[in-house]
Each structure stands twice: as C-alpha cells, then as structure tokens.
Amino acid sequence: MTKPVAPDEGLTPARLAAKYGLSVSGARPSLVEYVRQLWGRRHFILAFSQAKLTAQYSQAKLGQLWQVATPLLNALVYFLIFGLILNAGKGMPKDVYIPFLVTGVFVFTFTQSSAMAGVRAISGNLGLVRALHFPRASLPISFALQQLQQLLASMIVMFAVVIGFGSYPKLSWLLVLPTLVLQFLFNTGLALIVARMGAKTPDLAQLMPFIMRTWMYASGVMFSIPIMLEEHPSWISDVLQWNPAAIYMDLMRFALIDGYGSENLPPHVWAVGLAWAVVLAVGGFVYFWKAEERYGRG
C-alpha cells in the first residue's frame, strides 16, 4: 500500500469527506427522512412486537391464555375490593357497574402497559441499540403495538362480560374502532416520550409503577368521577374527566354498555380524545427524534 496520493494530500478530514460525499456516521436524519426510514422498517416493527408477545408467556403452562386471564383477574380483585367492600359503584346498578369496571381495567391496562414497556424500550434493549442500525423509534412503537395486540386478544373476554350483563351488540359497538385508534396513537406518543426520558434516566422505570397507579385511581377506573366527587368543587372533576385515560375509558364504555349513556360523558369528548391523540403522537415522535443520535450512549 502506498501513501495517499498527492491531490488529496493536505485536505482536512472534513474537506476530504465532503469531496467524496461521505456523511457523518450516526448523525440524526431529517424528520422526513426519519419517517421514511421508519416506514421502511414497518415489517421489523410488526415482527418484533409479535415476537415479544409470543415470547412473553412461552414459559407458562397456560401459554397465551394469560393474555386474557391477567386483566380479568385484575378486574376481579378490583370488584372484590371496590365493588363489594367499598361500594365504589354507587349510582350504578350491578349490571352496569361490572361491565363498567371490566372495560375500565382493560382500557387502562392498555395505556399503563404501553407506558411501562415504553420507559424500558431503549434502556432495556441497549444490546440491540448498540449492535444494529435502525430508527430507534421502532422500539417504543413496537412495544405500543405489542400492547394493542394484547388488548385485541383480551377484547373477546371484554365483549363476553358486557354481553353477559345484558348489553347486546348494536350499532354503537362500531365506535370501539375509532376509540382504539385514538388510544393507540396516544399510547404510542406516550411510549415515545417516556422512552426518551427512560433512556436518559433509567431510574424512571422504578418510579413508573407509582405514577401509573396514581393516574389509575385518579381516572375513575373503578368509580364514576362526577358521582364520587359530588361534594368537591366541580373543576376537580372536570380536570379528572378530561384526562386522556378517563376520556378513552368513557368512550369505550359509552360504545359498549347500554346503561352508560352520553349523560355520563364530558362535553366535546370526541374532540378532546382526538386532540390528546394527535398532540401526544406528533409531539412524542418529534421529541423522541430530537435525541435519536444520543440513544445507546453508556
């Protein structure tokens, strides 16, 4: 091998790189380019989410049955404590309260597990981030998608419970679809945001269960917010009702449960649900992309 030949001699590395069209390795692509790369990885995102889902219960004897059994057992526990002992279902007959509770638990679990998986999406997959090249947003999106598939599988049980308590399939059940789309967008945005925060501060993963539990109790998973907070100033109940988790739970209950009419919903509920979804999804995506080149630092 000879020494570099004269014409390139004396060029600074940056000039030499420019001359031959070399780009900075590991630099953050533009937002448009990033979206394009991400779209190119859509098969990986889907395959990764399905693989995680399959791997999750592969050691358990009952296997995938746990996907359904886990939220159902959760709902049962809440029914014992809140339904029977604390009588949190006041203002609602039993055949409304039980589907109300089950729907709430399933829908909230969707957001909760997306956030919990999101916070570890980068910090828990550093091996992958440090070994292969792909848009890092693939990971949180993939985890949110995994939770969506999990919810879809457990929907069958949700439908069974609702029908079992006398709300039969009707046209309003179609509203489940837009509700799921909005909630999925919201969850993905949330997962992207906590993924960036969790990548910088892994301690957040320890804190997350407490934040999520507070959020759950504040969102009226097991009680009706306006009835429970009657004696308090009305702005408290307004704020709680407009929080995204409560909005999506209410939309789902309204779609499925006969005895849960529009009088239980806050005004402009669809607009608020849409706004939360768009703001979180777009904002979360941009926020995550801004740190793209920094993921994987030790």
Add this chain to the structure above:
Amino acid sequence: MAEQQQGERVPTVIADELHIVYRVNGAKTGKGSATAALSRILKRGSDDAARGVRKVHAVRGVSFTAYRGEAIGLIGSNGSGKSTLLRAIAGLLPAERGRVYTDGQPSLLGVNAALMNDLTGERNVILGGLAMGMTREQIKERYQDIVDFSGINEKGDFITLPMRTYSSGMSARLRFSIAAAKDHDVLMIDEALATGDRKFQTRSEERIRELKKEAGTVFLVSHNNKSIRDTCNRVLWLERGELRMDGPTDEVLKEYEKFTGK
C-alpha cells in the same frame, strides 16, 4: 469489486480526532449502597466525578482514513478500545468529540441482540433478517440457504424448536448464519466469530472471505495474528484508546509482536 485505478483512492471511512467516553453510574466507590446513591443525588449540579459517575475514556483522539478495497485489521490488548471504535464507526455509539464520516451505512456483523431464545429458530431467522434491514422477500429467498448453512437441521427438525432448546454451539451457528446472510458496503467483523465445530469453522471462514470480496472495505478485530496476516493489508494498532501505529500489516505486526514479547 472492480479494481481501483492507481492513484484514484476513494475514501470510505474517515475518523477525525474521535473520542468515545462511557459513563458508568455509581462506580466511584464500588459500593452500590443507598447512602452512596443518595449523596450522589445531593451533589447534583457539581461535576460528574463528584457525583460518582465514572467516565471511561475508551477511545482517545483516533484519526485515520480507510479506502475502498482495503481490509483493515484492528489489534491491541484487551480493553484497548477496538470494539468500541468499530461501534463508533457504525454510528452505534455517539462520539464525545470528533467525527466519523462514512460512505453509506457501515454494518457490524452480528445479530445476537435481536434474537429471542423463546422463539423458534425459524422465527428468529425472519426476525434477525428484518432487524438487519432485509426485506421480507430477501429473507424468503435466502431462508433455505441460512438454515442449510447453519446445519441446524442436520440432526433432525430443530429449526421449528425454540432456540432455548439448542446447544450453545448450535445457537452460535444459527446466529452466525443469520448475520452473514446480508451483503454490506463497509463490513466490520468483531473477534470470536470462530465458533462451532471444526467443520463449521471452515465453512464460516469461507463465508467471511466471500463477504470481504463483496464489501468495499472490511474491518477485522482479532487477537489471532495469523488471521490478520492472512486477510488484512493494513493494520491499526490501538493501545489504551490511542492509535499507536497505522501501516502495512507486516510492519505493524512486527512491532506489535515485539511489544507483546512474543
């Protein structure tokens, strides 16, 4: 790869005063106790060292230019920053200071991290391929080659069993087969690829030679001076994160062998 014309050397990788620093939390005292962690938080705002965040300066100001058609060996004792340098070239580890310029996307040969032990070998082939950026069609096309190359199915239908049931040799073979299924522009191979039995080792060395022919520039990290001598025409010698020597294979290896007292 077309023969490059004399005098027209096209750079593919340029490293410019590259520094890589790892940060390790709570490694100052070696104790992970709660009080140590608390004092770390209380000292927030002061510099990293006081808070017990230890910095590991793994690569210190390395500069070099790699050209198309070169096979470059990276040598140095354990912990000298060879693997870190490769990852930085691949754009997987952010640089603290300095820059790496590359032609296209360099790739590290290795897919281990994307595979899941609870899934069947079959699904892992697909997942690994997708993770490396292959399309579904490309994977379908090469699926049979990957399985045949790994030799997993020589002793019965193992590819449809979860990977956790494989012996360590078998899973290493499958991992290598998946990783080696893709063609690369700038290819980087980390040491310890020679896994599996004698037969598989010969087969994988052959595949690496093939990959090298297809790739523009190859980086090889190895502690085996013979394999460096066999495959590389230029060697970078790293010691404590600094580039100690850069030159033709024979010259550098002679110095290196003198240094290691061989």
